[in-house]
Amino acid sequence: MAIEQTISIIKPDAVAKNVIGQIYSRFENAGLKIVAAKMVHLSQERAEGFYAVHKERPFFADLVAFMTSGPVMVQVLEGENAVTKNRELMGATNPKNADAGTIRADFADSIDENAVHGSDSLENAAIEIAYFFGEEGLCPRTR
Numbered sequence: 001m002a003i004e005q006t007i008s009i010i011k012p013d014a015v016a017k018n019v020i021g022q023i024y025s026r027f028e029n030a031g032l033k034i035v036a037a038k039m040v041h042l043s044q045e046r047a048e049g050f051y052a053v054h055k056e057r058p059f060f061a062d063l064v065a066f067m068t069s070g071p072v073m074v075q076v077l078e079g080e081n082a083v084t085k086n087r088e089l090m091g092a093t094n095p096k097n098a099d100a101g102t103i104r105a106d107f108a109d110s111i112d113e114n115a116v117h118g119s120d121s122l123e124n125a126a127i128e129i130a131y132f133f134g135e136e137g138l139c140p141r142t143r
């Protein structure tokens with residue numbers, strides 16, 4: 001199986017709940033390594049740019065308002081099948097439909113405040129990694 005990299009974002013609701021460490025433990029317990037991370041308070045422009053694919057959706061303004069309401073924690077996860085594995089750990093977009101034991105089932109309150117983002121394909125993962133870490137780059141594990 002291929003080693004992949006994917007973007008994870010712990011959204012403002014989960015940062016406010018102070019569960020960054022609990023969510024990180026789920027990544028680590030699943031064999032995913034954090035190879036880059038930073039906390040950022042997204043500007044309107046940066047949130048709109050990140051979610052540009054959704055700009056025609058009726059919830060776009062609400063999504064941008066939510067994502068700029070407080071700091072987020074952005075990380076690159078690396079490991080076998082990382083894109084799919086992260087999506088499985090996250091659970092369904094609507095926490096009401098998320099499997100028991102997933103991050104959204106345990107930490108999210110609603111479809112709009114749903115705790116985490118994860119890249120949905122390898123192609124989008126590359127775009128999202130460049131969007132957040134293009135200048136700083138990643139930190140490959142050397143030991």
Ligand code: GDP
Pocket residue numbers: 054059062063092093111112113114116117118120
């Ligand atoms: P994801 O890949 O599982 O995060 O889901 P999508 O890519 O479909 O949507 C992106 C984000 O938009 C979701 O994580 C939600 O935060 C938000 N979102 C999606 N659908 C709705 C909706 O019907 N209403 C609202 N308010 N937000 C939504």
Ligand code: MG
Pocket residue numbers: 118120
């Ligand atoms: Mg998505």
